[in-house]
Amino acid sequence: MSEASVADRRNWQDGTLSFEESRRRIAESSQWLAGGVSSNFRLGMSPTPLVFERAEGAFLFDADGNRLIDYYLGMGPMILGHTPADVIAAAAAQLPKGLLYGGQSALETEAARLVCEMVPCAERMRFCSSGSEAVQAALRLTRAATGRRVVIKFAGHYHGWFDNILWSTAPPADASGPVAGSRGQAEETREIVVLPWNDLAALQARVAQNDVAGVIMESVMCNSGAILPLPGYLEGVREACTKAGTVLVFDEVVTGFRVAPGGAQARLGVTPDLATFAKAIANGFPVAAVAGRKDLMDLMTQGVVHGGTYNGQAVAMAATVATLKRLRDPATHAGMEIRGLRLMQGIQAAFDAAGIAAVVNGFPQIFHVAIGLTEKPRNWDDLLKMDRARYVKFATALLRHGVRALERGAWFLSTEHNDDVINATLEAVQRAISEI
Ligand SMILES: Cc1ncc(COP(=O)(O)O)c(C=O)c1O
Known part of the structure; x- marks a missing residue:
């Protein structure tokens, strides 16, 4: 990982990243933008909708100076990362x-x-x-x-x-x-x-x-x-x-x-x-x-x-x-298949080791983590049994450890999520699980 990420490391490990500047800017922009956002799907995020200053590869850089590993990827589009x-x-x-x-x-x-x-x-x-x-x-x-x-x-x-x-x-x-x-x-x-x-x-x-x-x-x-x-x-x-x-x-x-x-x-x-x-x-x-x-x-x-x-x-x-x-180019997908699968398996193993029921489901390039399920869901009715509140806690804890994933459970992968990024993510996942 780069020098910058080493400097960030204590805050990731402690789970102490703060988002107060984002919160302040959302409050300010709410004077003009309805709810401070331009899509309802960006509203009501825990702990606050975030404000970003730039993005690069697999990372977002927010208004508080945090560098976040990004699994939102703009809600899916950024499959080649943020700056191809x-x-x-x-x-x-x-x-x-x-x-x-x-x-x-x-x-x-x-x-x-x-x-x-x-x-x-x-x-x-x-x-x-x-x-x-x-x-x-x-x-x-x-x-x-x-x-x-x-x-x-x-x-x-x-x-x-x-x-x-x-x-x-x-x-x-x-x-x-x-x-x-x-x-x-x-x-x-x-x-x-x-x-x-x-x-x-x-x-x-x-x-x-x-x-x-x-x-x-x-x-x-x-x-x-x-x-x-x-x-x-x-x-x-x-x-x-x-x-x-x-x-x-x-x-x-x-x-x-x-x-x-x-x-x-x-x-x-x-x-x-x-x-x-x-x-x-x-x-x-x-x-x-x-x-x-x-x-x-x-x-x-x-x-x-x-x-x-x-x-x-x-x-x-x-x-x-x-x-x-x-x-x-088949090579583009081949790399994501390998690293995404490792991430899926690592997340499943972390929940299993903690004794928390969870199912990781989907494809390496787009998968979903459902806390509270013990078997693979087949349809919407099965998903109603998920523990959504606990997942939001997990996603919020992850964010404080420097990983941004959707609160509804979806994870998007890009070609820029290399082995170092996956390792850092799995470390954050383990720490976040220990906090929920
Ligand atoms: C499956 C599916 N269809 C349609 C849409 C709507 O696309 P857009 O947000 O670009 O209007 C979305 C958006 O997330 C989607 O996931």
């Missing part, structure tokens, strides 16, 4: 050539070609600027293609913050029918059906009614639990959708390019009709995509509207090309 030289150089080279053309560029064509070469379902694609938007485009395509209205989603799956899909992202155990995710949300529930995930019989029965336009799912349930599909589940869903003429959409906003160069669909071997991408596609630049069968995607030339002023922005496209070139 090739991505930055590509974006910098584009800057003096113009930012936004309101037209096409060779970079956009090149980025589209890379997406279509890497992703199994992608015969055609379109760029947009956020995962939420990509999901909206996919939903519209399912309805346009089928002439049907109903879309099936699954309890505990998150597909962005828009009214028509922010249903049952974290429903209570006794929920009957879709549960709104926000105050003020439009309450049209006629077009949405919420089912338990990993329950093939339930899906087959509903799809067989032949009125379902689309089924949308996180093909690995990354927003809660990093739960993998049970053997045969995705294959069964695929078959049921094909039989009923229902469009199958994998929301790969988290898994895309992250769990394999071709996303979860490549890793798990089941090809949807449409898929959505964002996050890792451009390593921090605001780029998203919807991709899929050409007959579906080409509906965008036949009356299905998809717009967006910033879609295909030239600097972001330069970053996309550079990012995807790195991610399609």
Whole structure:
């Protein structure tokens, strides 16, 4: 580790990092920014939302002068770390050539070609600027293609913050029918059906009614639990959708390019009709995509509207090309597989040694730690048994030991999390466990 990290070491070991300057700055900015943040998912963090001054590799540097090992990675995008030289150089080279053309560029064509070469379902694609938007485009395509209205989603799956899909992202155990995710949300529930995930019989029965336009799912349930599909589940869903003429959409906003160069669909071997991408596609630049069968995607030339002023922005496209070139190189993922697995196993072993029930689940590049479970969860209902309050205590203790991981249990890995970083993390994990 570098000199700087050695100097930091006492505070890590003591678990005495303080975040008072962040707290002060959040209070100050709350005069102008609602809640001091620009996303509700940054609100209410323990001990406070943090304010950062810079980031480098696997590290964040905050307003209190703390250097934190980062497993947020911007909520997933920063798969090549915070300062990948090739991505930055590509974006910098584009800057003096113009930012936004309101037209096409060779970079956009090149980025589209890379997406279509890497992703199994992608015969055609379109760029947009956020995962939420990509999901909206996919939903519209399912309805346009089928002439049907109903879309099936699954309890505990998150597909962005828009009214028509922010249903049952974290429903209570006794929920009957879709549960709104926000105050003020439009309450049209006629077009949405919420089912338990990993329950093939339930899906087959509903799809067989032949009125379902689309089924949308996180093909690995990354927003809660990093739960993998049970053997045969995705294959069964695929078959049921094909039989009923229902469009199958994998929301790969988290898994895309992250769990394999071709996303979860490549890793798990089941090809949807449409898929959505964002996050890792451009390593921090605001780029998203919807991709899929050409007959579906080409509906965008036949009356299905998809717009967006910033879609295909030239600097972001330069970053996309550079990012995807790195991610399609098998060596990029191979290193993360090895180090991520060691981290997962180390965290599981630390909880086991402390006699605290916990399950570490998922892929080396994105996994989840659930305190309070004794066996692998299969769906949202299983996750309701987690001890969330204890996990928040654990995440807060970790932060004081210099490791920033999401309070909801997810851990994102980058290529910059080298062996030294993993070792330091595991040391902090052990210390944090001893404090909860
Ligand atoms: C699976 C999934 N879909 C959609 C979204 C929405 O993406 P964005 O936040 O870019 O709008 C997210 C965001 O976390 C996500 O995890």
